Amino acid sequence: MKTAIVLLSSGLDSTVNLFAALKNGVKVVRALTFDYGQRAARNEIAHSERLAQIASVAHEVVALPWLKAITRTSLVNTDGDVPTGAAVAIDDLETSSATARAVWVPNRNGVFLNVGAAFADSLKVDLVVPGFNAEEAATFPDNSADFLASLNHSFSFSTSHQVKVHCYTTELRKPEIYQLGLDLGVPMDLVWPCYFAGERPCGQCESCQRFLRAKAASGAFGASGAC
Numbered sequence: 001m002k003t004a005i006v007l008l009s010s011g012l013d014s015t016v017n018l019f020a021a022l023k024n025g026v027k028v029v030r031a032l033t034f035d036y037g038q039r040a041a042r043n044e045i046a047h048s049e050r051l052a053q054i055a056s057v058a059h060e061v062v063a064l065p066w067l068k069a070i071t072r073t074s075l076v077n078t079d080g081d082v083p084t085g086a087a088v089a090i091d092d093l094e095t096s097s098a099t100a101r102a103v104w105v106p107n108r109n110g111v112f113l114n115v116g117a118a119f120a121d122s123l124k125v126d127l128v129v130p131g132f133n134a135e136e137a138a139t140f141p142d143n144s145a146d147f148l149a150s151l152n153h154s155f156s157f158s159t160s161h162q163v164k165v166h167c168y169t170t171e172l173r174k175p176e177i178y179q180l181g182l183d184l185g186v187p188m189d190l191v192w193p194c195y196f197a198g199e200r201p202c203g204q205c206e207s208c209q210r211f212l213r214a215k216a217a218s219g220a221f222g223a224s225g226a227c
């Protein structure tokens with residue numbers, strides 16, 4: 001049986017990957033949630049804790065205070081505004097590239113995957129499972145299949161246990177991921193898609209807009225086969 005560390009933010013992609021790993025017979029040794037001072041940290045940690053509990057998986061919060069200290073963009077730094085509402089255009093590559101810059105955290109996925117691989121190497125775990133998706137790979141290249149392949153190459157040098165990265169959603173767009181989540185029985189009300197830490201998801205930030213569109217599209221997805 002393969003073993004895995006899942007990187008769990010409680011967003012749609014990472015949550016679906018947790019349940020997909022379990023469904024595929026992988027033993028998830030630990031779910032890691034990163035606290036790098038992001039605005040939604042408190043909510044992400046609380047929701048991840050609940051999700052891990054439901055999945056019967058050990059949960060650990062990994063604090064990365066230095067990443068908060070060196071991040072200048074608005075996802076962490078409250079002096080800047082996170083783009084919301086009409087400032088977000090999820091189908092416009094130029095606009096979504098600009099919003100991606102506004103929420104960019106230096107080498108975030110590179111750091112996360114390497115921290116996950118360090119845990120995996122230490123615990124002799126086979127896989128690190130991130131939540132990548134095809135929809136955001138256009139504006140966030142650290143979501144792409146190429147990046148995943150490059151990590152596997154890199155970890156063949158940097159881990160003694162030959163840790164691999166495996167993601168169940170790299171080739172999927174958000175509506176397909178949402179549908180997969182429904183098929184897997186993911187408790188969707190526990191997913192926290194939002195960049196903010198309100199009582200409820202704001203519905204206006206880029207991440208909320210992508211989630212809501214996926215949710216709306218997923219109903220028709222199974223019947224039409226297209227999003």
Ligand SMILES: [Zn+2]
Binds near residue numbers: 193196205206207209
């Ligand atoms: Zn939001």
